[in-house]
Amino acid sequence: MEQITSFLPILLMIVVVYLFMIRPQMKRQKDEKKFGEALKRGDRVITKSGLHGKILELNESTVVIDGGAGKMIFERSALSLELTKKLNEPVKPAVVKKK
Incomplete structure (x- = not known):
């Protein structure tokens, strides 16, 4: 049980990094791609x-x-x-x- 609780902060940090850094960047790239395709x-x-x-x-x-x-x-x-x-x-x- 102690092994799981010692691993929990690292797992929590990975989730926070994904939610606040990686996911918004992926959304921004997707929006830029749509913007580039919609130009005329x-x-x-x-x-x-x-x-x-x-x-x-x-x-x-x-x-x-x-x-x-x-x-x-x-x-x-x-x-x-x-x-x-x-x-x-x-x-x-x-x-x-x-x-």
Whole structure:
């Protein structure tokens, strides 16, 4: 019985590491894969380096983006955020509380 109780903290640490580190990383990778597959021509995106642009061409592993200064080629994995949906969302009016 003592052997099981001495092994319990190690088992608990493994479970905690899985729940707080490995599982969220796997979810993030899955979301990034879905994001990369959902891209299409005309989408406005932000790269991981912060460049804003519009997708002109999509290839197997690369994307051609018009960033205002000309056309640039990026890897699909370098794209961070898709802005087209966010730009088309209606703006919620600010609520002002009266005193």
